[in-house]
Amino acid sequence: MRFRKSFKYRLFFSYIAVILISFGLTAFFLDKQLENHSLQGLKSSIVTQARLIESQIPPESLKKENTANLGVLVKNLSLKNKSRITIIDDQGKVLTDSELSPGEVLDIDNHATRPEVRAALKGLTGDSIRYSATLKTDMLYVALPIMGKDGVVGIIRIALPVANVQKIMFAIRKTIILNIFFALGLAFILAYVLMTSISRPLNKIINVSRRFAGGDFSQRIYYDSHDEIGELSSTLNKMAQDIEGKVKEIEIQNQQLKTIFQNMVEGIIVADKSGCIVSVNQAIEGIFNIESRKTKGRPFLEVIRNTDMAEIIRIVLDERKFVSSELSLAYPVQRVFQVNASPVFEKDQISGCLLVIHDVSEIRRLENIRRDFVANVSHELKTPLTSIRGFVETLLGGALDDKENNLNFLKIIQNHAERLDTLVDDLLSLSHLESKEIALALEDFNLHHELDEIISGFRSQLKKKGVTIKNEFPPDISLRADKGRIKQVFTNLIDNAVKFNKEKGLIRIYAQEFNGRIKIIVEDSGSGIPTKDIPRIFERFYRVDKARSRELGGTGLGLSIVKHIVELHAGSVGVESTEGLGSKFFFILPK
Numbered sequence: 094m095r096f097r098k099s100f101k102y103r104l105f106f107s108y109i110a111v112i113l114i115s116f117g118l119t120a121f122f123l124d125k126q127l128e129n130h131s132l133q134g135l136k137s138s139i140v141t142q143a144r145l146i147e148s149q150i151p152p153e154s155l156k157k158e159n160t161a162n163l164g165v166l167v168k169n170l171s172l173k174n175k176s177r178i179t180i181i182d183d184q185g186k187v188l189t190d191s192e193l194s195p196g197e198v199l200d201i202d203n204h205a206t207r208p209e210v211r212a213a214l215k216g217l218t219g220d221s222i223r224y225s226a227t228l229k230t231d232m233l234y235v236a237l238p239i240m241g242k243d244g245v246v247g248i249i250r251i252a253l254p255v256a257n258v259q260k261i262m263f264a265i266r267k268t269i270i271l272n273i274f275f276a277l278g279l280a281f282i283l284a285y286v287l288m289t290s291i292s293r294p295l296n297k298i299i300n301v302s303r304r305f306a307g308g309d310f311s312q313r314i315y316y317d318s319h320d321e322i323g324e325l326s327s328t329l330n331k332m333a334q335d336i337e338g339k340v341k342e343i344e345i346q347n348q349q350l351k352t353i354f355q356n357m358v359e360g361i362i363v364a365d366k367s368g369c370i371v372s373v374n375q376a377i378e379g380i381f382n383i384e385s386r387k388t389k390g391r392p393f394l395e396v397i398r399n400t401d402m403a404e405i406i407r408i409v410l411d412e413r414k415f416v417s418s419e420l421s422l423a424y425p426v427q428r429v430f431q432v433n434a435s436p437v438f439e440k441d442q443i444s445g446c447l448l449v450i451h452d453v454s455e456i457r458r459l460e461n462i463r464r465d466f467v468a469n470v471s472h473e474l475k476t477p478l479t480s481i482r483g484f485v486e487t488l489l490g491g492a493l494d495d496k497e498n499n500l501n502f503l504k505i506i507q508n509h510a511e512r513l514d515t516l517v518d519d520l521l522s523l524s525h526l527e528s529k530e531i532a533l534a535l536e537d538f539n540l541h542h543e544l545d546e547i548i549s550g551f552r553s554q555l556k557k558k559g560v561t562i563k564n565e566f567p568p569d570i571s572l573r574a575d576k577g578r579i580k581q582v583f584t585n586l587i588d589n590a591v592k593f594n595k596e597k598g599l600i601r602i603y604a605q606e607f608n609g610r611i612k613i614i615v616e617d618s619g620s621g622i623p624t625k626d627i628p629r630i631f632e633r634f635y636r637v638d639k640a641r642s643r644e645l646g647g648t649g650l651g652l653s654i655v656k657h658i659v660e661l662h663a664g665s666v667g668v669e670s671t672e673g674l675g676s677k678f679f680f681i682l683p684k
């Protein structure tokens with residue numbers, strides 16, 4: 094509707110106004126020209142008549158003021174010419190008038206001041222149009238001088254009513270007005286047709302353009318013409334097609350960037366120049382247990398209460414430089430992060446800050462484990478090597494001839510050598526398991542039968558400590574796995590259960606089945622494990638009681654080997670223990 098008011102009707106009425114003004118001005122000037130032309134023609138006719146009358150009036154009769162003869166002549170000529178004829182002397186006095194009696198002529202005022210008479214007295218042809226009080230109508234007066242030997246001796250004035258001219262002009266004006274109304278009607282029709290032919294395609298263009306403005310660039314303007322509107326339609330269609338292609342391209346790129354942004358392992362935080370969060374990715378949500386939709390527009394410290402990160406953002410925004418730092422966080426999470434912060438510029442002006450957060454906690458933990466591993470291996474190797482070296486030096490120093498002690502010294506060296514051999518075997522086995530290059534020899538076997546064989550190998554150890562072991566597996570229980578590796582798992586778990594059990598203690602081995610999986614438990618009645626040590630019990634070289642473990646001949650690698658073997662079978666391990674009440678070591682495997 095706004096378009097119609099501002100363009101459609103303006104076009105229509107401006108078209109009508111132009112035609113109306115053009116015809117009005119044409120009619121006005123034409124009327125004036127016709128009126129002037131008619132009056133000029135009438136004047137020429139009167140002048141011609143006046144010349145003819147002048148030839149019939151001798152100048153001497155004017156001087157003698159022979160009004161009787163002049164009156165008769167004027168009367169006769171007036172009847173023929175159907176005009177009013179007046180004879181005036183050179184002083185402006187009326188001598189005779191065709192419309193007045195001689196008595197009335199005497200009462201007429203002097204005409205010397207009349208415009209046409211005044212011009213004629215100067216020897217010119219004078220004319221004037223004015224209202225005649227005598228005849229009660231507008232008259233055209235034309236006065237010609239009558240020349241004598243000494244100049245102007247009199248004036249012939251002929252007057253005709255202009256009513257005839259007015260009638261002609263009225264008829265002409267009526268015709269012009271009718272023509273104007275006809276032209277206006279025709280102009281109205283033509284303007285409406287023109288307006289419709291322009292407004293319809295423009296309305297289509299406007300409607301489709303509104304779709305464009307709303308983001309729907311799939312619409313097209315269909316207008317089959319080669320004029321300016323057709324060219325405009327083609328241009329808009331081309332523009333929409335180009336924009337649609339660009340929008341799709343941007344949407345694809347935006348989706349790709351969004352996917353990359355959301356699925357990056359590194360945490361990403363984008364803050365504006367005031368330090369408020371613009372966006373975070375899923376990694377940040379997981380690290381700090383926050384929701385991205387609740388973070389937008391909020392200050393950083395309101396979302397993540399860590400002053401170290403907030404200080405990094407402040408430095409980047411204030412100093413406009415890249416900052417990299419490793420932070421150990423205790424709150425809101427206990428992690429170690431490598432934080433890289435970069436300023437974001439827009440037209441050489443800083444508009445925000447980009448934080449990329451790498452969680453290096455696991456790397457640092459593994460580094461610590463590696464350091465501990467190296468230290469533990471060094472320590473485990475150094476102790477027996479020191480003992481072996483000491484006893485060897487003792488023997489070489491003369492104790493070899495000591496028959497009472499030399500054999501004992503050699504047995505101690507042999508024990509330490511066996512311990513070193515066991516330690517190296519366990520290290521090689523653990524390294525082999527961690528390499529993930531083992532091809533498991535899967536087969537079906539009876540667990541109850543294999544466990545009996547394993548238990549038989551511990552008879553002497555069990556008898557020595559008076560420990561009772563029970564195989565509570567059902568006779569028909571079976572498992573598909575690498576039998577040799579599973580037997581190693583049982584061996585390590587039973588070995589620990591015997592070593593760390595109390596005198597005349599009990600070991601129970603049983604299973605629970607659920608959802609296609611089997612849970613195998615090795616339960617002992619030993620001293621148990623402190624709660625603080627449970628999370629690290631499966632680490633390499635980790636011992637709850639280091640002195641007792643070495644005394645019992647353990648390497649500290651048995652449980653770590655158990656964990657790796659079970660994980661190779663897509664299983665998991667765990668322990669439940671209460672200090673002083675024994676432990677339950679278990680592992681879960683697909684059946």
